[in-house]
Amino acid sequence: MRAGELTLRAPACEGGQDGGGLRAAMAGLARRLLCRGFCVPARPPSTRQLREADEAAPVFQYAGKAARRKDRVFVWGFSYSGALGIPSFVKPDAGWKKPRRIQPTPYRLETEDKISSAACGYGFTLLASNTRDITKVWGMGLNKDSQLGFQRSRRDQTKAYEYVLEPSPIPLPLEKPQQTRVLQVSCGRAHSLVLTDSEGVFTMGNNSYGQCGRKVVEDEIYSGSHLIHQLKEFDSRVVQVVCGQDHSLFRTKKGSVYACGWGADGQTGLGHYNITSVPTKLQGDIAGVNIIQVSSYGDCCLAVSDEGDVFGWGNSEYLQLASVTETTQVNVPRHLPFKIGKVKEAACGGTGNIVLTEEGNVFVWGYGILGKGPNLTETAEPEMIPPSLFGCSDFSPDTRVAHVRCGLSQFAALTNRGELFVWGKNLRGCLGTGRMEDQYFPWRVTVPGEVVDVACGVDHMVSMVRSFT
């Protein structure tokens, strides 16, 4: 039979009414083709075919050999103040979306430049980059006291925004804007400090207590103010700036500490309880001592010397300085004689303090949720948090805590493996654990990257993260 006859025969059956007849005809066709060698039955692919298909497959490249790890910023916490810098949480960009009051887990904040320093204030955030470009500092959140500088409103060119929902550049009055680099930023309740490498410290925001380092002007209106003050006269270059609630601390290269601002709790450490509007050098137990780190967030201050000693001053209502004195306000820096080893880093919160020693041990004291379970609410002597809670185990014995940070009522610890542990009061989701309950012992925050640094605020946190690959 010729091949053409097969095709002539098939259509005759297609016109048939039963589908069964059609299937039988097609089966017959297939059988005839098989018998004549026109087609081969299906068989699972042989090893040789598989190998050839494997070798012929294209190879995709997702990352080159010189792929760099990317730097990212993650934010979480209370978003209605705009402090998270994501406008769609406050004003949704689609009608069906709902505003998000709290971001309970880390959320990526897209930034143009690599952020080297971040600081969280009371409802606002500052981000700074180490670049030589004109725009070095961005701010978002509350701006009712111009703590983010003057943010010109687009609707009315003479007025300023009271809430900044997106990271907006802060114009600094730099002499050499294309050469100066911003080293560090710090935020307090309603003021902020920007530290540069060659042009001193810039302060902005509320100055009712002289915390900006300039003379207090009576009935000054801080909202919509263009004034950014520059501080230059210190004994040497300023290397660290720290904001307390309503006071500012400056640490210089020579190891001395200057303070200005509100002093009713003695947090300026200058020997009196009045306000100071000019940064003045602290004496007391730290006179002549080379201080390598200062910390404050509420009304208590801690300083660490190069020998590993801890000095404290300020509010002691919550037993922060009760190891040396019964008074609840200490206005002169006092040495805290703790026998815990050489201290590397200290951080102060509203009611609790935390230090990190050279061996990598973490000690807490004060009042509140300290991190050793619900039973420990207050202590005047430092208590160690067991390293097993930070991921140190027989399986990974060299996991150490590398940095400690403090918010107003929460603590954060960063390990050398790039993990972030938080504990404390979970005010409006600021811990980032995904739950709204308080956390009584250190708990990991799941961040998609290696956490390099974290800044804690009252009800939000910002972290600088490097991607894994």
Next chain:
Amino acid sequence: MAAPGLAGLFAVYKPAGVAWGRVREALETRLLRELNAAPQRAPRQQVRFLPSPAPEGGGAVELVAASVPVLADHPLVRGPRFRKLKMGAGHRLDVKASGVFVLGIGHGNKLLTDLYNCHLTKVYTVGGLFGKATDDFSDTGNLIEKTTFDHITREKLERILAVIQGTNQKALLMYSNIDMKTQEAYELAVKGLIRPMGKSPPIITAIRCLQFALPEFQLEIHCLHETQQYLRKVVHEIGLELKSSAVCTQVRRTRDGVFTVDDALPRTQWNLQSIQEAIRNCQLKVQTELEKTLAAHEENSPLHQLDGTQLSMLCRSLREQHNTAETCQRGDGQQKERG
């Protein structure tokens, strides 16, 4: 009918490429063959008066008493003494995986349930290969994609492993159903004793890289409530995280609770004598582990699974392993019911 003296738990090394059911059947067949080949007890004798020709002769039949074996005891009539063995399997292994496979015989099956309730971790050695992605995550599956892998370094892999371990530590605390706000939760977290004692998704308690030679790498994984396919999926996901792809070449269980590779019997030793010896050697280990875990959880009332009667029955069954006597357990149980 259970064989006395052959009751307890032992571990066997399951080779790759066979299903676990076949391994169990092969062992059962072998044991039955050996048990049936053992010399049986002698058949009962009975006195029967058998007719025999009288010494006088001439067709007279005399009944002579003779002790003859009972026909009912003849091996061809009775058949093999043991036809089935109650052999249970512990945590199963799929066809492609190999390693320690725990089995229980007779009363040991009850211990299998108790060991399962202890929720002990298992240790696997997982081998992976970068550069390929297949549909069933193993190297014998259909190829989906091929990728480059020259940008992968050991440091990057260890970073990913640290993150996997961290998120699984969190899952460990979350699925253990303890209220995080209690001092008790803090104490357990410090000691590292928090563990899910009920159903939970697979959790990896520890993971680390043993060998790294591109494109191959080997991981050691300690896990709970896992399946081997889940481990292959973990290897695939590690490949994705590293911006490449990976397939799993080998899954080998090196430890199942208290049983390690040293306790596991290789194929050449799948015989009655080795199995009896293995059961004897592992008895003490199993007992101490069960008592330790169940005692620890009896203190924490929301966590313990067994109530008083069950716990006492369990301890009694453990003692009974030494005596190999069934009667005291049944007797005590009946007394409990009456009392």
